[in-house]
Amino acid sequence: MVPPVSVSVPSAGVEVPVVPVAVDTGGFMELPVDPAVAGWYRYGSGPSSPEGNTVISAHVDAPDYPIGPFSRLRDLTAGDVVQVTDGAGATHAYSVTDVVYHRKTELPVAELFSRTGEPALVLITCGGEYDPSVGRYEENVVVTATPVP
Template sequence: MIAERAFFVLLGLAALTACAPAPTAPAGAVAPAGTVPPAVSGPLPLPARAKVSPVRLAIPAIGLDQAGLIPLALGAAGELQPPGRFSDVGWYEGGPVPGDPGPAVLAAHVDSRSGPAPFFRLRDLRSGDEVRVTRSDGADVVFRVDSVQRYPKSEFPTQAVYGPAPGNALRLITCGGSFDPAKRSYRDNVVVYASQRWD
């Protein structure tokens, strides 16, 4: 495979493009500015729960054990922003935390000019392979690969990846397929679908 950029379309430019599209931020009700909740009697509300995040990803079948996952956000066009460094694995913090209900999304580069990146061997995963995510609350969540799919970027299945999913699900995304030298980008996306294992 050509050692080139995965996830970035152009190297060395300020404008970066994500490898895969992502949903726009969900619409939610927002209280009007300046409103103050009425005074209530009774017990004080509980303090907000500390935000939980994934902190480590281990996939034994491909020899991956990566600590220090970074948060990923959406760009202005609603696309998932890639990790800033080729060595990082990122988590879409606008979605579920791995181990919570719904599809949690992790993304990383496939390679760079200097060699393989964290998700270089993602395409080699098979049904039944184990994916382990450690969370900041100390929980160790184990997923089992259901399938590995490859899609042309123009046909990325946004709903299947980011839409509602039964139970606790995990999606791993990187670039794949052949490299387009003119665009300096891979033509496809590789998506691993996994579900939490309870045994």
Template sequence: MTVRNRGALAAMAAGAAALTVAGLVACASRPAETVGAAEASALASATPTPAAPASAGTTGRVPVNTGTLPADATVPPTRLRVPAIGVTATVNPVGVNARTGEFDVPPSVDQVGWYRYGPGLEATTGSVVIAGHVDSAEQGKGAFFRLRELDRSDLLTVSGADGRERRYRVVAREEYAKTKIPLDRYFARDGRPRLTLITCGGPFDPKTRHYRDNIVVTAVPA
């Protein structure tokens, strides 16, 4: 066997190795498959049950309320447990970043944020939204690092400020480009009661330090 031939064989071996490694990386980097999208969408469009019939003192079906000043009766979630992905996280009530108008995800990546303007755990309609970091450049992996591994029928538990625990069952996991995600549907206050978990995912742009996509997990009371 000539030296030339040996060199050519070595080049082929190196080429095959390079292809294999690149292929493995490509497979490992596949986006999370979307499951249950139709069910998540149906939850949002379901008409809420009609309000209770008008109280006594009315004729026909005209609802009458006392014009008392409104009070706040929201039950904030305080703790989230997702055994399937090893998550136990403190839930903080958060709002909107005044500068960007975006969801104010807690800066500490091991904590997650509940959208305090939307429904709380007491709500009989609408989407309770909890978002958390997938990771951060400074702090590493976040509470929702493995959110994209959640699958249908996984269970999660949310503790409320009222001391009660509520269990939810995952029905959908979706991935959307941030420019296309139907946020109105996930921040809805109508439709069936549900819990929506959101984090980042998809390809990462190292220049802007942003992910392209959002991962959205939808769960219903178990």
């Protein structure tokens, strides 16, 4: 499988490098510390996979870093184009179908990380209100996009 190396959303001014990531000791998807770098879930589907979701996620912000480009995911609308470039230099275009907020405790993990079914792109970042008592945002912003033929 050829991994993604960058993701861009021209209409929102988003362009970030993508690195492969795994799962941390708590069972959560690892993310690069720098919000200007996204992580691709390497145990899932890739942009050239015939089925399943390609999951790419990044922090919205982090201590010692400015607000990241994925902070603009919340502004996307249906029909916006997302481009994913893979390690072979091929560009895969997707059209946004949904922008949804999920409470972190209610994130549909099995659905979002599915390796079967029609191919799709899933972009995830934090959103909603920041809860300083737990040091995290209350929700995730989830963008789903389908391949453009």
